[in-house]
Amino acid sequence: MIHADRALLPQGWAENVLVEVGPDGTIMAVSPGRPVPAGAERAGLLLPGIPNVHSHAFQRAMAGLAERLPEGEASFWTWRAVMYAFAGRMTPDIVRAVATQLYVEMLEAGYTAVGEFHYLHHQPDGQPHADPAELALAHLDAARRAGIGITMLPSLYVTGGFGQPAEAGQRRFLHDLDGYLRLVERLRGETAGRADEGLGIAPHSLRAVPPDMLVDAVGAWRALVPDGPVHLHLAEQVREVRECLEATGRRPGERLLELVRPDPGWTLIHATHLADGELAALAVSGAVAGLCPSTEGNLGDGLFRLADWLAAGGRLAIGTDSQVVIDPFEELRWLEHGQRTQVLRRTVAASPEQPHTGARLLTAVLAGGRQALGRPIGRIEPGARADLVVLDADHPRLVERAGDGLLDSLVLAPGKGMVRHVMVGGRWRVRDGRHREHDRAASAYRQAVRGLAP
Template sequence: MSPGLLFAEHALLPSGWAQDVLLAWDAQGQLTQVQTGAAPPAGVARAGGPVLPGLPNLHSHAFQRAFAGLTEYRSVQGGQNDSFWSWRTLMYRFAGCLTPEQLEAIATWLYLEMLEAGYTSVCEFHYVHHQSDGQPYADAATLSRCLLRAAQRVGLGLTLLPVLYQTGGFGGQAPHAGQRRFLNPTEALLRLLQDLGPEAAVQGARLGLAPHSLRAVPPDSLREAVAGLTALDPLSPIHIHIAEQTQEVDDCLLWTGQRPVQWLLDHAPVDRRWCLVHATHMNEDEYRRAAACGAVAGLCPSTEANLGDGLFDLPLWAQAGGAWGLGSDSHTCVNAAEELMLLEYGQRLQRRQRNVLAQADQPHVATAMTLQAVAGGAQASARPVAGLAAGQRADWVVLDPQHLALAGLSPQDMLSAHVFGSHRSSAVREVVSGGVTRVQQGRHALHESAAQAFVQARSALLAAV
């Protein structure tokens, strides 16, 4: 990398839209200056359109991209409803056959897709650790290193979250065969984080921990894992699936007499380090308490819709001062703008209102959502990716002002048209991550070769299922 300068006529800063913005960054890919009202210096490159902060994707299971679209059929008989739980059975079949080479090819394509769609970093919730028979690889970090290499190859910022997974249900139920590749003793997972530290540091990746869920991590293990992680790095992020489905809430009540989020807040040191992924089914008290502790809500609208999870009450969360960010989770959709659209549309359908997530100081809903998603995603990533400001990573997206949906509009209306009136990624002209241009004219340089490798990996995986 090398230092650089860019002049933008319009850029979306953390405080809102600004004109005549000069961006400067250093050889480490970090912004050193964001000057507004600047005269364009001679010889300095000009952005080809409005500049947006790159969006962090705060929840990803990379391998699931390989079977997106392949579970859209009724898989249960006898009048039972298809649900998250029947989908999970199908997912386990794919997870059981995955090879390291396939994971790396799938993740490389996925991470490239993310860049082309306006994401500039990802939180990878990584839970396939072992060989297909459940035995550890000779190098326990084999699959984690596949993900690190994939992100480095395409230039996507990474927060890697190895998953702690130990039980098959609440109350210490034994895991079943479909989960054998996920399982680790607490000390083994903490050792994995220590082993990955130097390699992650070299490429600027962040490490954290993901207790999979309350049903998969017993209370003692959760406590030991959080304490062990804090001893390694007191600022590292902690992500957990919680209250995604009503059955999970019912099972937790049966086990403890408490709802999942209620139990977690009473038994774990939840604070700004935590990301509560989904948190779909909370009562009003849980919304209030979880927001007050500073945790980020990790929302994945396309996956939550695909699995029939339900709708998060984002206005209630916002009233309590809660932060939130967006993830693409199972990757039925890999499109930053489309996740924003689906999030707003879900709230509209629930309330029968429009522009639900607009704010008094940001009446354009696409602008308001983008700024909130960037701030919450940065907090959950524990990386300096909180937007176009000095000290943050030089991550941004340039929109195409000549795109039919955007042509002739003001910057805030261009963003609105990008989210609500285009094909969602078709107006992305350029994407920069860490000060390096990764996408030009909507295409990553590795697009063709990565796509071919992905198709080959998926075909081999499908033949093995």
């Protein structure tokens, strides 16, 4: 039982809110305007936990290691070569330690659920592990240790480009459709009946999955779980758009719309380079744009068309992707500031209906994250998981801030240490800014990555 002076509920801010949590970690009742009952935990400012819809956990170990000038020009593709070299050295034990450290960092930052877009499936030579699900299970194990909610998104990866064979560095990622669907089935069994876990599928991208396999994989998944999550990288890079045009005569968004019917179960990661027609059609489809602003900036991807997407009614969520930044508020600030430097005006995400920029962004990614991860999260309401963030109401950066204006400060003028306590599924995972596994996870991480950097 938690009593909050102020809490962000689906209908907006409310005062003196009593949140009752059942023994299974589900919110049972939410009652505004109530006095503090005996035995209640006091919270000044209460927010729903924030969903992180796009993570490649192993990349946490190489964050910051691809910033040196290479020979020739530094592009997404030269970064990817470093990433492949790194991926080649990962063992299940290293992955488990790296993912545990990462998920602890996410919880301390206010993320309470993660979508793990997992493509590092096999041994370095491409042979499956004795248990083909071993690396996927290492991520689930890490999520359980850290106590973060997780939607496992095993990725289907087949080709090295449109109609191109896979490269040596991609051997660990590859499946045929039958092997892939066996992995999905296995993970469905692993996550079934666990309220803080979910499952979706992740055909990697149009460049990595042939069209017929994309259609078949989505069809097989939809037959199993009609509204289950489907995640796909879309139009991240200009070169990818050009290659798609050359191979199919269509831009990636147009090609996707031609092959499948994206619906609210779909999450389009990046969706950076969209032309008018595909942007409008994808926005009205109800699919979520899974934006990763710090990574998109780091990799020189380009800027998502945020104003046009929002004007068309598009939905959005955020992800940490390459793990260079683990902070939901910084991610949203990047999103808004990137737009401002391009369109040369302020408050790009705001609208007459929601004039507060920070509030518009945060409420959008709570709703979009819930949709993208396919779990009852992102809302403080009966039936939702008790995934909660308690902010420091006395933080100098939040003093004299109220209502949606407080969310503006949180996103656009933040200070250190604003996230005090974090709960997932009714259990406190972070207290006073620190995860209970903080030291143990960091020590295991240091051990695991020793000698890993090139």
